[in-house]
Amino acid sequence: MNSNQFYHQLQSFSNFNELTEKKHFKSIPKDWTIVITDIIGSTQAIEEGRYKDVNLIGAAAIVVVQNSMKNQDFPSSFGGDGATMLIPPKYSQVALQALHQLQQLSQSKFQLQLRVGILKVEDVVHGNTRIEVGKYHLGHGRCVAMFRGGGLSLAEKTLKASDHGKELPAKTEQPANLTGLSCHWKGIPSQHGTILSLLIIAKDPDDMALYQEVLQQLNHVFDGQFQAANPVHIADMESKSLLEALQHEARYIDHLLSLFFLRRFFKISIAFFMLKCHIPPFTNQDGHYMQAIKLQSDYKKFDEGLKMVIDCSPQQSKEICANLKAWYREGRLFYGIHESDNSLMTCYVQNLHDGQHIHFIDGDNGGYAMASKQLKEQMKTSDQQCNV
Secondary structure, eight states: OOGGGHHHHSOOBOOGGGGGOGGGOEEOOTTSEEEEEEEETHHHHHHTTOHHHHHHHHHHHHHHHHHHTTTOOOOEEEOSSEEEEEEOGGGHHHHHHHHHHHHHHHHHHHOOEEEEEEEEGGGTOBTTBBOEEEEEEEETTEEEEEEESBHHHHHHHHHHTSOOGGGSOOOOSSOOOOTTEEOOBOOEEOSSSEEEEEEEEESSTTOHHHHHHHHHHHHHHTTTOGGGGOOOOGGGOOBOOHHHHHHHHHTTOSOTTSHHHHHHHHHHHHHHHHHHTTOTTSSOTTOTTHHHHHHTBOSEEEBSSEEEEEEEOHHHHHHHHHHHHHHHHTTSEEEEEEEESEEEEEEEESOSSTTSEEEEEEEGGGHHHHHHHHHHHHHHHHHHHHTO
């Protein structure tokens, strides 16, 4: 198999509960590059009310890399204040150049410092540590990557303890290519009462039985209809005003009279009026785009642990939290939870056809980043106890 074509040729699966089955995962080639991005000081920025900016830059990392690679797909996972990506060797330099351009934009336009950590897969994979990738099919040909094996967790620890970002290319005057990135929707309100942002990591990375128990428990809480937990409710989605959308767009454009911004202005204006006036493809009988948004949203995923943004009732939230607390006290897992009233959606729209757009979901007011804060405290406490 051609290393650069590894992910493209990987067979997908469509039953989310099968993420615990080894047959759906393959080891990533050792000549690939691990890239992990996050925003330094994201917790403080979120506490200052800048969670939407943090979310935007977190998703933008995936967007600029995908744009640099044209139509070549690659495994990635959105984490709220950053992203995890695995890059084939053919595209490593253009991807890193794109991320450096995003770093410059993030600092100059948003005053947020984007950290970009880089490691070779071969430097991480050894002993029992692996990086295995699965391909979960959302629908219409759109897939999201799943990761297991413990390698990415080790890579993150290694990168945060050192400085591998210096490998990025030199400063460039070329702007970051954010084509397709949009954040034109207001927060989507919960229909059931609470939006839960969940992070769940087994203490033993290979304890797939635990994840199966968690999935079964979640299915039980939702009376066998876990799809009802999807926080994307089309009927409740409300777009920002055209002025708000354009003001937002202007934030990451250096020159408002540039050809790029004028093209974006035209596209946004057309899309806005088509949406408001119920003109296809947004509202045709086949449900293209608007109806596909719910299906092509990454509200549940597996990135060496379960990551979910779900809509539930207060009673369901209470039951979920009680079960996670019990498993934590048994020493089987670590978890982080953040509650909010709305979910946030950041979109990457290559075009309006089925399968050509994906929607990154997070909880409002910090979502994954704030849940991660609780998760890390649990892990830190566990490490301290082990060292006693």
